[in-house]
Amino acid sequence: xxxxxxxxxxxxxxxxxxxxxxxxxxxxxxxxxxxxxxxxxxxxxxxxxxxxxxxxxxxxxxxxxxxxxxxxxxxxxxxxxxxxxxxxxxxxxxxxxxxxxxxxxxxxxxxxxxxxxxxxxxxxxxxxxxxxxxxxxxxxxxxxxxxxxxxxxxxxx
Numbered sequence: 484x485x486x487x488x489x490x491x492x493x494x495x496x497x498x499x500x501x502x503x504x505x506x507x508x509x510x511x512x513x514x515x516x517x518x519x520x521x522x523x524x525x526x527x528x529x530x531x532x533x534x535x536x537x538x539x540x541x542x543x544x545x546x547x548x549x550x551x552x553x554x555x556x557x558x559x560x561x562x563x564x565x566x567x568x569x570x571x572x573x574x575x576x577x578x579x580x581x582x583x584x585x586x587x588x589x590x591x592x593x594x595x596x597x598x599x600x601x602x603x604x605x606x607x608x609x610x611x612x613x614x615x616x617x618x619x620x621x622x623x624x625x626x627x628x629x630x631x632x633x634x635x636x637x638x639x640x
Contacts, residue, residue, distance in 0.1 A: 493599075493609070494599050494600040494601075494605065494606045494609045495597075495598070495599045495600075496596070496597075496598050496599075496600070496616075496617075496620075497595070497596065497597050497598075498594075498595070498596040498598075498620055498624075499593070499594070499595050499596075500593075500594040500596075500624045500628075501591060501592070501593050501594070502591070502592040502594065502624075502627075502628040502631065502632075503586070503588070503589065503590075503591050503592075504589050504590050504591075504592060504628075504631060504632055504635055505588060505589040505632060505635060505636060506589050506590060506635040506636075507585075507589070507590065508565050508583045508584075508585050508590045509562065510590075510635055511583055511589075511590040511592055511631075511635065512562050512565065512567070512583055514631060514634060514635060515567060515581055515583075515592070516560055516567060518531050518539045518541065518555065519531050519533065519539070520634075521541065523634065524627075524630035524631050524633065524634035525626065525627045525630045525631070526626060526630065527543050527544060527545045527623045527626055527627065528541055528542075528543050529542045529543065529544050529550065530542045534554065537556055537557040538554055538555065538556045538557070539554070539555050540552060540553070540554045540555075540573070541553050541554075541555060543623070545619050545622065545623045545626075546619060546622065547615070547616075547619050549602070549604060549605075551573075551574040551575060551602065552573050552574050553571050553572070553573045553574055553575050554571065554572045554573045555569040555570070555571060555579070556569060556570045556571075556572070557569055558570050558578070559580075565582060565583035565584065565585075566580070566581070566582055566583075567580065567581045568580040568581075571598060573601065574600070574601055574602035574605070575598040575599070575600060575601060575602075576598060576599050576601050577596065577597045577598035577599055578595075578596070578597050578598075579594070579595070579596045579598075580594070580595045580596075581593065581594050581595075594624075
């Protein structure tokens with residue numbers, strides 16, 4: 484499920500997504516903080532490069548004919564509280580946060596992104612292409628949820 488709000492033409496976006504995953508909060512937490520493994524389960528994440536102990540650079544490309552390069556810098560990572568938060572810079576600037584909530588069937592992961600598009604193409608097209616960008620985001624997140632679900636269910640080894 485995706486919910487997004489923004490002022491038209493501002494280049495600013497707020498997205499809220501909820502993923503229900505068939506695994507323990509610990510398993511989901513471990514997968515979410517292991518950025519290097521994202522390309523294994525999320526086909527829109529094309530590459531991940533470690534910059535330092537707390538920062539990685541991701542290149543993402545969905546269905547639209549452009550890639551986004553985003554640096555994710557760890558701001559908060561608390562397994563006990565089930566909270567993660569990264570600061571974003573590059574083609575998108577802002578924050579991405581996750582809250583893990585145990586459920587009978589597994590874990591609910593609530594994701595909040597508050598970003599501003601910095602990539603010139605996105606800023607230029609924001610006013611007219613915002614609905615397409617929102618749909619693209621929703622589809623990318625759906626593929627991420629599906630990929631993580633399969634990754635978590637795959638036998639170890």
